[in-house]
Amino acid sequence: MGPGAAAKYGAVAVIVRSLTSALDDYPHTGNTNYGNNPKIPAAAISTIAANKLSELLKSKVAQPVQFYLKDNCQMLPDVLSYNVVGEIKGTENNNKYITIGGHLDSWDLAEGAHDDGTGVMQSAEVLRIFKALSYKPKNNIRAVFFMNEENGHKGGTKYAELAAQNHENHIAAIETDEGGFTPRGFSFDGVNPALVQKVNVQWKKLLEPYEVDHLIPGGSGTDIEPLKSQVPSVILIGFRPDSQRYFDIHHTPNDIFENVNKRELELGAASIASLVYLIDQHGLSL
């Protein structure tokens, strides 16, 4: 929102220092929300470039500093695209659903490996694990690859609309969109604190040996959030991996396949599968 705010005070363009604790040459992209302000050019530069610019501005020798900015960005019209949904049918509750999802779209400056290729693969992997174990869930288990998370989350909105329209009773929805790093736990979004307490009493001990035992109140994810208003009974859950490296990678040219660790990715999928199993077997209510 910075560029819009700056425009109000007469700025002709805005340069943003990329938000990362790493000192590197990767500028970060992301959404710009101008509100009703003039749409002046806005660009993020890398932390190394920002330091250089800052030094130049402070230097006595380099004055006056000239900054040449040419910006070709534009918003193109929306085009038709789709969510992708895979499902294992439940053996007992044919109208109850547990959904696991990530998103298919990504910013175009990289592959979107962690944001959110890993989430998509983990969602699919939960179903693969259940098939490999010949586990027959009581409830329908869905892996959803959401479309358009980064640019308006129309996929998540449509999914929630259809869930309501088709009277699909979602017990829980889990989103994995914080990177494919070592799993640490799960956060429960806007639920009764007593439920978080109950989950801790019942399941923390089971997850502790794997160090995936941080079961806390917190956010879930952009794609599943629209379910909240459409399917009031749903419990929204965010998968929480180790986040320390995420913003060195997120929305940068550095978000590539080589920066995903296979073992960490698989541990995350196994953790989500474990939670889905527990919910499927024991439910998730007070």
Next chain:
Amino acid sequence: MGPGAAAKYGAVAVIVRSLTSALDDYPHTGNTNYGNNPKIPAAAISTIAANKLSELLKSKVAQPVQFYLKDNCQMLPDVLSYNVVGEIKGTENNNKYITIGGHLDSWDLAEGAHDDGTGVMQSAEVLRIFKALSYKPKNNIRAVFFMNEENGHKGGTKYAELAAQNHENHIAAIETDEGGFTPRGFSFDGVNPALVQKVNVQWKKLLEPYEVDHLIPGGSGTDIEPLKSQVPSVILIGFRPDSQRYFDIHHTPNDIFENVNKRELELGAASIASLVYLIDQHGLSL
């Protein structure tokens, strides 16, 4: 110990597949213990090379497979080297010590960045943090850079000998030698389970918001272990970071500075400093 065991059965040399879950081209080094068996040549190859060799051995076309191994390894005589010790004097207990250590030596196929450059830097960083905060500890706080961990741990042995000789009463010794990754907790080595229980009751809540709250029984480290026999009152503690990537790096040409994440390294040092502060303030006994 494999090569010695194989030699007993007539092996003329041994090739070991490197122990990692990564599929890469980095052979791992490490100690070989022949016991009283003939010292036949032994080498580790990378997982990619091991897969290739395995395929060749199974292939009908490639028979017979010839493997040419030339090994120049030799053990040179020991030379004089030193531990490095830094200390902040305690304000109350002038003969009580809390020691934090890592080791200076590393295998020569890489920089030893994670094994154990990060441990050495974290040990120094605990003292720097205390100085930066103007914290005056009650007890003497020592950072020890141990020598010769990889090849006989003579530095750790000598440190323990001198501690006993000088009647230094070590309350606790903490070793950081499992990589400079995101901190997860601490393991308490061979202590009364009631003490681990007490530490959890008193301190787990303080460490939980930072997710450094796994306070469990377990190992400590090679360098501080000799203290156990010399200073019976000492509590040995191992710093436990996220370990998932460690054996992709450990003892390989991949153990380089570029593979250390600055933020994760610093979080580890801050966690160790926090534990040292708690021990310094409240002691560590039943």
